[in-house]
Amino acid sequence: MTAMTPSGMRVGMDLVEVAQVAESVERFGERYVSRIYTDHEIACCRRDGRDSRGTTYAVESLAARFAAKEAVLKVLRPGDEQPAWRSIELHRMTGGWCEIRLSGRAAELATEAGLGELVVSLSHEATLAAAVVVGWCTP
Amino acid sequence: MNQEIRMTVEETIRGVLSDHGRLAIPVESLTDETDLFGAGMTSHASVNVMLALEDAFDFEFPEKMLKKSTFESIDAIRSAVAEMAGG
Numbered sequence: 001m002t003a004m005t006p007s008g009m010r011v012g013m014d015l016v017e018v019a020q021v022a023e024s025v026e027r028f029g030e031r032y033v034s035r036i037y038t039d040h041e042i043a044c045c046r047r048d049g050r051d052s053r054g055t056t057y058a059v060e061s062l063a064a065r066f067a068a069k070e071a072v073l074k075v076l077r078p079g080d081e082q083p084a085w086r087s088i089e090l091h092r093m094t095g096g097w098c099e100i101r102l103s104g105r106a107a108e109l110a111t112e113a114g115l116g117e118l119v120v121s122l123s124h125e126a127t128l129a130a131a132v133v134v135g136w137c138t139p
Numbered sequence: 140m141n142q143e144i145r146m147t148v149e150e151t152i153r154g155v156l157s158d159h160g161r162l163a164i165p166v167e168s169l170t171d172e173t174d175l176f177g178a179g180m181t182s183h184a185s186v187n188v189m190l191a192l193e194d195a196f197d198f199e200f201p202e203k204m205l206k207k208s209t210f211e212s213i214d215a216i217r218s219a220v221a222e223m224a225g226g
Contacts, residue, residue: 031190035174073182
């Protein structure tokens with residue numbers, strides 16, 4: 001879902017089933033994780049031990065980050081020019097909140113659209129993870 | 140691509156879509172041109188489809204092919220597989 005107001009605001013949101021991410025981690029392991037998430041994101045989502053699903057990742061946190069990446073894409077509106085998943089990073093700050101850091105084609109798309117800082121809110125519970133991303137376009 | 144190989148590739152693609160595509164309709168009802176995202180495949184499911192195709196065909200998609208249009212239909216996936224196979 002993407003909406004644009006007369007003021008140039010863009011909003012993107014996405015919802016991901018935690019179980020789907022858990023299945024992907026279980027089925028494809030590090031290949032899945034390393035193709036989608038940055039080293040920083042992987043470090044943030046790694047657990048010390050295995051959870052009840054047997055994974056070493058906080059899969060609900062991975063799911064929230066995937067939702068955020070998809071929400072960013074809805075704000076960037078890339079058409080068929082899908083930027084690499086890893087070019088959209090959820091950077092966890094010391095206080096616990098996350099900032100969005102773009103690189104590569106994702107950063108180029110933001111510049112082309114006149115988008116300044118993107119802000120994100122993440123949420124998850126046992127079964128679902130969600131993210132909302134807001135950006136402002138400056139003509 | 141000869142007819143026999145073409146059918147094997149298509150069967151493999153349909154098997155991957157059945158296992159990982161999370162489509163809202165049966166794979167058997169898809170035509171070669173059916174829009175897979177329109178048929179319910181999410182972006183996250185398309186990542187699983189991509190990884191499962193890599194396993195099935197023993198290659199790795201380069202970044203330039205990781206876009207929605209590569210996975211938008213069976214026909215598009217078959218073209219991508221053929222490109223990766225060099226034919």
